[in-house]
Structures are given as C-alpha cells and as structure tokens.
Amino acid sequence: MVTEPDESDLRTLEERARDARRPRADEGDGLVVCDNLVRVYRTEEVEVQALQGLDLVVEEGECVALVGASGSGKSTLLSILSGLDLPTAGRARVAGHDLLTMGRRERLGYRRQTVGFVWQQTGRNLLPYLTALENVALPMKYTRVPRRVRASRAAELLDVLGVTHCRDRRPAELSGGEQQRVAVAVATANEPRVLLADEPTGELDTASGEDVFAALRRANEELGATVLVVTHDPLVSGQVRRTVRIRDGRTSTETLRGPGGTVTEEYTVLDRAGRLQLPRDYVDRYGLHGRVRLTAEPDHVGVWPDGSDRRDGAGDADGEQW
Numbered sequence: 001m002v003t004e005p006d007e008s009d010l011r012t013l014e015e016r017a018r019d020a021r022r023p024r025a026d027e028g029d030g031l032v033v034c035d036n037l038v039r040v041y042r043t044e045e046v047e048v049q050a051l052q053g054l055d056l057v058v059e060e061g062e063c064v065a066l067v068g069a070s071g072s073g074k075s076t077l078l079s080i081l082s083g084l085d086l087p088t089a090g091r092a093r094v095a096g097h098d099l100l101t102m103g104r105r106e107r108l109g110y111r112r113q114t115v116g117f118v119w120q121q122t123g124r125n126l127l128p129y130l131t132a133l134e135n136v137a138l139p140m141k142y143t144r145v146p147r148r149v150r151a152s153r154a155a156e157l158l159d160v161l162g163v164t165h166c167r168d169r170r171p172a173e174l175s176g177g178e179q180q181r182v183a184v185a186v187a188t189a190n191e192p193r194v195l196l197a198d199e200p201t202g203e204l205d206t207a208s209g210e211d212v213f214a215a216l217r218r219a220n221e222e223l224g225a226t227v228l229v230v231t232h233d234p235l236v237s238g239q240v241r242r243t244v245r246i247r248d249g250r251t252s253t254e255t256l257r258g259p260g261g262t263v264t265e266e267y268t269v270l271d272r273a274g275r276l277q278l279p280r281d282y283v284d285r286y287g288l289h290g291r292v293r294l295t296a297e298p299d300h301v302g303v304w305p306d307g308s309d310r311r312d313g314a315g316d317a318d319g320e321q322w
C-alpha cells in the first residue's frame, strides 16, 4: 500500500531540496576557512584582542585538535565558528556561509543544521527534564523532521555512540562521560557538516574522557562530521592526525601525526609580514635564541644557532632545515 506523505514530511523534503540547491562555495577551498580573523572585546576600561589575525583552513572530513595556553583565543574562535559570536574583522566561512555577513534567518538555520556544539560543562549540553532519547530528538523537532524519524534516528545515534543503555534516563541519572556522549548525539542529530567541541573531556577522568573522544571520532568517521575539538588533554591531541596550536590569537604551529600517533610533520604559519614561530621543542633542542643565522638553499631555508660555523646547509644536529 502506498501512503500519502503528511504535511510535515513534505516540508522536510522541501527544506532538504532547498538546502541541496544552496551554492556550495566551500567546495575545493576548505570547509572551514578563517582569513585574518580578528575579535576585539571592548569594555569601558579595557580592550582585549582575543583573535589577532587568525588564519585556518580545515578540509571536509578532518578531525582537528585546537590547543594553546589559557587565554590564547580558542573558545573565542569556536564561538565565532558556532555562529554565537561575531568577529570584529577578517573573513570566516563555513560550508559556504559567510559568518560576518549572514543575516538572522541564515544564522538560525546555520546553527540548527550546519554546526553542532558540545560544551565542556556537562550540564550545559542537555535539558535536565528530558530523557537522553528526548534530548537527542529535540533538535530534529526544530528542523521539522517527522516525529517517527526523530525517534528512530535518536535511538540509532545513541547506539552508534555506545549509550543505548542511557536512552530512558535523565541527565542526573547519567555519569559525566555518559552525559557527554549523549551530548555528542544531540550535536550530531541534524547531521551537521561541522562538529565543534570545547574541552568536552575537561571535567572527566581519563577513562570517561577516552570514551567521549571515541564518540567524537565516531561522529567524524561514521557520521561524516568534520570535527574541531579544543583540548588541553594530551590523550586527545595525541590521537588526532592534525593538531593546531593557537598562540596570542593566531595559529602558530601545526603537528601532523601518522598511524599510531607518531609525529610525521611539523608546520609553522608564515604570517603576512613574513614572521614565523618555531615550535618550542625545536628552539630548545637546537639552542636557538635571539639572533639566528639563515642559509638560503635551492629548495629550503636553513635556520642555525648564531655562532655555528655550518654554512653548506646540509642537515645535522646543529640547525633546523625548512
């Protein structure tokens, strides 16, 4: 028997069709692109430059850890990418949405469908009077997913993220780690292209933190979300392929890891003025400080401690080749 789709089914289908027609300006240019991003907080007495010309490109499908000292601007960046905060200047584009110019309606749709968010504070992610299943189903109500689809997708997400046993419990009846895994399910309910997490394991013990990180990885690998996770947890940053370090409101160095977590490549960002920051352990390892000597080689630049007499540019333990 063929049944007629009801009105809400049709609305959902129309919305999906409209969404599919929207230009994908991001394609081929990074799913997340920040270009010279600036965020200045002004209060009556002080002005804080939280982001000072940050550049970042994240490709679709990546799982990236953002690390950096307290106050370096990590949460500010995530707030901007989540559509909650507006940059002061620069360019920020996520999945074809220009975060500086988008209007109220587009911003609402962006926050409901394009990005998902997991906060550090477990209590901030879930509504206390709803069960885990109801919490996960709720965001789909706002995007007008039909009721029966909401329930089955919520159950499926709880299953993928390993928290099926929590489905009929309220947040107060869950451990911190279980709450955060349910929070990942809530954040991925509307199939966002980008999942943002601000220290999601910060309040947890090591074992629960690993479970939550495994949930984020599943969201990345099995549900297809591109993941950006702010973390102070070396266990998390040691397990992702790419770690981006933020220093004084700018991206400074990047580490790429191969299978098994071994570091395969280190990068640094050359800013518009031609300045670059060397990774701290390189500076220490090669005793670089103050003035350093540069050698121009056919295909790279050598950086040597001042006073070293090496001039041929061949790699040895006294300098660093770039």
Ligand SMILES: Nc1ncnc2c1ncn2[C@@H]1O[C@H](COP(=O)(O)OP(=O)(O)OP(=O)(O)O)[C@@H](O)[C@H]1O
Residues within 6 Å of the ligand: 041, 042, 048, 049, 050, 068, 069, 070, 071, 072, 073, 074, 075, 076, 077
């Ligand atoms: N609403 C605000 N008003 C004024 N200053 C702010 C505001 N939010 C953040 N800042 C300042 O901006 C700078 C960057 O803060 P941010 O929270 O982004 O850093 P962070 O790297 O996430 O730090 P942490 O690791 O401690 O969370 C800090 O100096 C902070 O005090």
